[in-house]
Amino acid sequence: MKKITIILVFLLNSVCILAQSTDKPVDLESIPNEKIYMHTNSTMLLVGEYLYFNVYCLNAKTNQPSEISKTAYVELISSEGERVIRQVIDLKDGIGSSDYFIQTSVGSGNYKLIAHTSWMQNNKYHRIFEQDVFIINPYTSAQAKVRKDSVVGKVNNHEFDKTSTGISLNHSSFGKREEVIVDLGNYGIKKGNYSISVRKIGDIPSPSINTTKEFLEKYTDYEYSYRSRTETKLPDLRGKLISGRIIPKTSGIPLNNQQLTLSVPGADYFLKTAATDRKGRFYFSVDESFIEEDAFIQVFGKNRDKYDFEFNETEFEDIKELSFADYGITAAMKQEIIDRSVHNQIENAYFSLKPDTIKTTLPDNLFEGVERVEYVLDDYRRFKTIQETFVEIIPYGRIRKNQGDYEISVLGYEPKMDFEGMPLLVVDGLPVQEVDDFVRNYDSRKIEKISIIRSKYYLGSMFYKGVILVETLNKEFTESYRYDYLEDFKISSGVSEKNYFKQDYSLKSSPNVPDFRTQLLWDPNIQFKGNKDKFNFYTSDVSGNFQIIIQGFQNDGKPVSITKTFEVK
DSSP states (O other), X not given: OHHHHHHHHHHHHHHHHHHHHOOSOOOOTTSOOEEEEEEESOSEEETTSEEEEEEEEEETTTOSBOSSXXXXXXXXXXXXXXXXXXXXXXXXTTEEEEEEEOOTTSOSEEEEEEEEOTGGGGBSSOOOEEEEEEEEOTTSSOOTTTBOSOOOSOSTTTTSSSSOTTOEESOSEEOTTOEEEEEOTTTTOOSEEEEEEEEEOOSSOOOOOOOHHHHHHHTSSOOOOBSOSSSOOOOOXXXXXXXXXXXXXXXXXXXXXXXXXXXXXXXXXXXXEEEOOXXXXXXEEEOSOOSSEEEEEEEOSTTTTSEEEEEOOOSOOOGGGOOOOOOOBOGGGHHHHHHHHHHHHHHHHTGGGSOOEEOOOOOOOTTTTOOOEEEEGGGSOOOSSHXXXXXXXXXXXXXXXXXXXXXXXXXXXXXXXXXXXXOEEEETTEEOOOHHHHHHHSOGGGEEEEEEEOSOEEETXXXXXXXEEEEESSSOHHHHOOOTTOEEEEEOOOOOOEEOOOOOGGGOOOTTSOOOOSEEEEEEEEOOOSSSOEEEEEOOSOOEEEEEEEXXXXXXXXXXXXXEEEEEO
16 A cells, blocks of 8 residues: 555656646546545534534545545535635545634525535536535524525434434433443444534424435446646645746746745744746645645745736635525524524633644744754843844854845855855745845844854755844744735645544533533544444533434445434433
8 A cells, every 4th residue: 555655646746747847738547536525513503603524535436535635625605605614624544624613704594515625626527525504693683595484304314314223322311411322333333434423403404414325326426527638736745735826027037947935934934945837837735734824925036026926726616506505494493593592602601611622733844953053132132233133142144245235144164164155044934035124124122033054055946055043032023024026825724633622521520510512522533443332422401302423434435324313301
């Protein structure tokens, strides 16, 4: 398997390089196609609730996790064509999960939750996964779109598979704050990837949840045909692919081999380089997790202010092709909506006592492990100007004028221990080209630390005689550093994994904290061993009928859809 993966990655890299450097059609028939299944915790939500979802990116033929895309895109689209949310999901072995808190700005109506990869967009027959979602906003009087005299439809999947045989619970019904033990021992589930939702069933009709079995039945005969053989969308092989092109502001400006940097400044900054092809196109692979953070891209060199940037979008383009369901509410549902809204408000008020936790991963620092000399400026007498600071504190750095402009240089190592050559200046993770402006105008008292890398350094194809790393006290440099050639945009390149809150009353904790959870359990990555599997959760202070839904795929690609209902009195 490892050899196959290595060969596949090599093949895809070769294809991507070819696609970037030529306009000729590329034969991609031998590369596996993809399809996506997405398990959601519910298809009917109120404002103030969480929409949870787990993405399964599969090999289109084997139904096993895809080895191609490392990123999936999820969008919630209203029936009017408005994109309510758009998230970038990191895929690990073809699996990724996230959530979205339904805010009060979201109106009542019918929505479509879709998911796709960039690679899937090449297929004109099947490019997205679709799930109908019905949302109610009880905090607004604008309900005309969903008010109906009567409604017809399934009620929160009461009819979904009835109850799967072979699984059992420790009781036939349960009291409040009682442990529920689910035994899958007789079902015969095998090792694979699975997600679980346990949620209260209401009396408001809602769209059916797409099950794994229904999904594979629909796409048993998987067709594949390219929408355009000359504009193939490249797969996200190592994370999200940020691509676009530079556009010259005047004629005669070269497009090819222009050096670019992409940086996300901050305490743990992200910095990468790329070069344009002969048509000015560029590609950055971002394998770190960023959610709506400030990013900056710039061209390096004397022509840096002579280009504009145009980015390629990875969002679903054909919203008009979507067909929306038509679910609604009647006056008879008023009390259920009120009760559920009250429960949500109480739960949100006590969220700090029941938090989800993020599995944090820090970006790889480009200069990590490189030998340097560090100067924490609070250890010395403070000076206002950059020039004074270098003269008095930084022996391995030097500032001097060249034809009226200030330059910074770095003292190298033996045998050529001199200040010749230009170093790279990086402030809070942002490469700075306007060295003279930085020396003249930046207040040195805002700087926390200056580090000097004295060895030669290559940033992409750009060579530097050393590196000067500046860290400000509040990491606020980009708030004041603005030039027209510095293109800023919001970057979203994958959400951070979460450990979702799971109530445990066996610990005898928080007896006085209200518990009005209607979502008793959400686990997007539960592990089954295939032999006498069990899992547990606790009921809340909410009574009524609840439903357990397990979706996923065995390692051999076989779909698994399990459901079980129970009552809390």
